[in-house]
Amino acid sequence: xxxxxxxxLWESVPPTAYGGTERVVHWLTEELVRRGHEVTxxxxxxxxxxxxxxxxxxxALWHDPDIEDPxxxxxxxxxxxxxxxxxFDIIHSHVDYFxxxxxxxxxxxxxxxxxxRLDVRDLPAIYGLYRDQAFVSISxxxxxxxxxxxxxxxxxxxxxxxxxxxxxxxEDFLVFIGRISPEKGLHWAIxxxxxxxxxxxxxxxxxxxxxxDVEYYEKxxxxxxxxxxxxxxxxxxxxEKVELxxxxxxxxxxxxxxxxxxxxxxxxxxxGCPVIARRRGSVPELMQDGVTGYTGETVEELTAxxxxxxxxxxxxxxxxxxxxxxxxxxxxxx
Amino acid sequence: xxxxxxxxLWESVPPTAYGGTERVVHWLTEELVRRGHEVTxxxxxxxxxxxxxxxxxxxALWHDPDIEDPxxxxxxxxxxxxxxxxxFDIIHSHVDYFxxxxxxxxxxxxxxxxxxRLDVRDLPAIYGLYRDQAFVSISxxxxxxxxxxxxxxxxxxxxxxxxxxxxxxxEDFLVFIGRISPEKGLHWAIxxxxxxxxxxxxxxxxxxxxxxDVEYYEKxxxxxxxxxxxxxxxxxxxxEKVELxxxxxxxxxxxxxxxxxxxxxxxxxxxGCPVIARRRGSVPELMQDGVTGYTGETVEELTAxxxxxxxxxxxxxxxxxxxxxxxxxxxxxx
Numbered sequence: 001x002x003x004x005x006x007x008x009l010w011e012s013v014p015p016t017a018y019g020g021t022e023r024v025v026h027w028l029t030e031e032l033v034r035r036g037h038e039v040t041x042x043x044x045x046x047x048x049x050x051x052x053x054x055x056x057x058x059x060a061l062w063h064d065p066d067i068e069d070p071x072x073x074x075x076x077x078x079x080x081x082x083x084x085x086x087x088f089d090i091i092h093s094h095v096d097y098f099x100x101x102x103x104x105x106x107x108x109x110x111x112x113x114x115x116x117r118l119d120v121r122d123l124p125a126i127y128g129l130y131r132d133q134a135f136v137s138i139s140x141x142x143x144x145x146x147x148x149x150x151x152x153x154x155x156x157x158x159x160x161x162x163x164x165x166x167x168x169x170x171e172d173f174l175v176f177i178g179r180i181s182p183e184k185g186l187h188w189a190i191x192x193x194x195x196x197x198x199x200x201x202x203x204x205x206x207x208x209x210x211x212x213d214v215e216y217y218e219k220x221x222x223x224x225x226x227x228x229x230x231x232x233x234x235x236x237x238x239x240e241k242v243e244l245x246x247x248x249x250x251x252x253x254x255x256x257x258x259x260x261x262x263x264x265x266x267x268x269x270x271x272g273c274p275v276i277a278r279r280r281g282s283v284p285e286l287m288q289d290g291v292t293g294y295t296g297e298t299v300e301e302l303t304a305x306x307x308x309x310x311x312x313x314x315x316x317x318x319x320x321x322x323x324x325x326x327x328x329x330x331x332x333x334x
Numbered sequence: 335x336x337x338x339x340x341x342x343l344w345e346s347v348p349p350t351a352y353g354g355t356e357r358v359v360h361w362l363t364e365e366l367v368r369r370g371h372e373v374t375x376x377x378x379x380x381x382x383x384x385x386x387x388x389x390x391x392x393x394a395l396w397h398d399p400d401i402e403d404p405x406x407x408x409x410x411x412x413x414x415x416x417x418x419x420x421x422f423d424i425i426h427s428h429v430d431y432f433x434x435x436x437x438x439x440x441x442x443x444x445x446x447x448x449x450x451r452l453d454v455r456d457l458p459a460i461y462g463l464y465r466d467q468a469f470v471s472i473s474x475x476x477x478x479x480x481x482x483x484x485x486x487x488x489x490x491x492x493x494x495x496x497x498x499x500x501x502x503x504x505e506d507f508l509v510f511i512g513r514i515s516p517e518k519g520l521h522w523a524i525x526x527x528x529x530x531x532x533x534x535x536x537x538x539x540x541x542x543x544x545x546x547d548v549e550y551y552e553k554x555x556x557x558x559x560x561x562x563x564x565x566x567x568x569x570x571x572x573x574e575k576v577e578l579x580x581x582x583x584x585x586x587x588x589x590x591x592x593x594x595x596x597x598x599x600x601x602x603x604x605x606g607c608p609v610i611a612r613r614r615g616s617v618p619e620l621m622q623d624g625v626t627g628y629t630g631e632t633v634e635e636l637t638a639x640x641x642x643x644x645x646x647x648x649x650x651x652x653x654x655x656x657x658x659x660x661x662x663x664x665x666x667x668x
Contacts, residue, residue: 076463105416121400
């Protein structure tokens with residue numbers, strides 16, 4: 001099939017560090033090419049792909065200090081994709097509502113995989129006009145705010161296991177990886193570490209341009225960084241991340257928002273690292289208590305879970321990912 | 335003719351206070367209806383029009399505290415307009431590049447009036463793909479960064495003179511009306527007032543969410559507000575503005591950016607108030623030295639101009655606007 005993959009331009013495909021959507025688009029694209037499809041990837045020009053790349057912007061928009069008006073590039077991408085719509089058998093969009101009005105104006109079928117949260121106040125204004133289009137959710141819980149869309153499938157993200165070496169023999173530390181922001185719950189992770197008397201390694205990024213995150217950091221995180229159990233190592237790249245996950249005793253995921261998928265805990269499991277997660281968003285459907293670690297609601301429950309982690313088989317965690325979250329399974333589903 | 339007017343959603347049509355683009359769209363729409371055209375106005379739902387209104391959003395986006403994701407509304411508007419493109423004989427877009435990719439996908443002719451500056455780094459990325467579309471500039475100087483577009487006309491803005499009462503007998507003060515930001519040059523206006531020993535009334539808005547403006551205000555403007563010649567009266571509405579212009583001795587327009595049109599000095603002239611302006615952007619082609627006031631380059635030249643204002647005939651200023659910048663002339667040109 002002639003497939004167009006329409007990626008966000010904010011990060012390259014694959015991304016250099018953060019960028020869950022672009023990473024998943026990368027794996028899916030590579031797998032589709034491997035299976036013999038003729039894939040065209042619309043993405044930033046610093047992307048690296050086996051598909052035919054249409055470089056919409058010279059560089060990923062987030063990392064390009066010259067960008068003044070990013071939506072000029074977004075509209076450029078949509079124009080480039082949909083003007084040549086008849087060159088494709090299917091257009092697979094990962095850019096959310098920006099593609100909706102265009103999709104209705106072409107004959108080529110378009111499928112939208114939605115990567116974001118759907119409980120944002122303004123979204124019904126645009127989703128309401130296009131609910132008949134073909135939507136793929138990345139978890140069932142993601143659908144909740146918009147049950148009436150024409151959902152054609154839930155396709156869980158898959159990852160390339162070869163990029164996640166298995167770590168059978170953990171050290172004693174807990175790990176938190178992610179953004180420093182209220183909804184990611186780093187302050188809960190710190191509390192769980194202190195209560196369970198375990199070391200916590202924090203590999204996290206603070207977006208200094210986002211005032212609520214800075215305020216949260218100053219108020220709840222910075223005062224804790226002097227604690228002997230807390231070790232803050234800043235942002236890590238993909239290589240450092242998997243190395244850290246392979247050595248960690250457990251991965252803490254104490255989120256306080258409806259995370260539509262959550263790639264990080266799946267990455268942890270792939271490395272054999274059990275996950276202790278708060279039951280928000282997709283967590284209940286992605287995790288399996290007693291196999292992948294434990295889920296809970298309160299700080300007390302999450303702290304108690306740390307004491308149970310010895311019961312979890314790290315090899316079974318990896319097998320769980322291989323079975324449910326491989327890139328092959330993802331490509332099959334699509 | 336069946337005409338679609340596609341207005342920005344940021345302000346209502348007409349706007350309550352600031353919003354030059356929406357004000358011009360309003361006047362043009364009213365005049366086209368008056369001439370018997372069947373006009374459909376796509377705009378925010380709090381707009382007031384003689385045309386058929388398609389309310390895209392409940393309220394103007396800037397004034398709606400509930401808005402989290404304004405581009406959902408922008409895409410909604412484009413979808414609504416271009417899906418019914420065949421209902422119109424012409425689509426007149428005022429939303430800049432967002433409409434370009436859509437315009438190519440419909441049979442109805444689309445004309446884009448460009449309201450913004452074109453020297454923004456990212457714009458060639460999108461304009462370059464669509465240079466064959468039909469573009470109207472609002473001044474000749476606006477075209478400079480993009481001489482190769484398919485420019486079909488320059489149509490200067492026109493205003494409804496009935497909304498600008500003539501003020502034949504000025505008081506002794508100078509006036510500055512506009513945003514407090516470096517490119518509007520309020521610090522120059524203050525300097526001109528102090529050097530010429532005249533009172534300056536400042537009717538201006540500070541966007542506290544825009545850090546460069548706040549920094550500029552703190553550093554260059556606030557320290558001057560205690561000066562006996564400087565009177566800061568905050569933001570004014572349309573009614574207060576025209577009343578102020580009718581009483582002012584001269585309007586200071588010491589801009590430091592390529593203003594593509596600049597409605598404010600035309601409004602001043604309509605009230606009979608001469609304009610002292612810096613030669614930037616459209617100023618040289620819109621103003622006429624000795625008739626509308628004086629233009630200059632330096633603080634010294636602008637200060638010297640204050641001493642020449644007695645030579646300017648306030649009635650001639652108004653006639654100048656009636657001849658060159660009426661809404662009838664604008665509608666004729668379109």
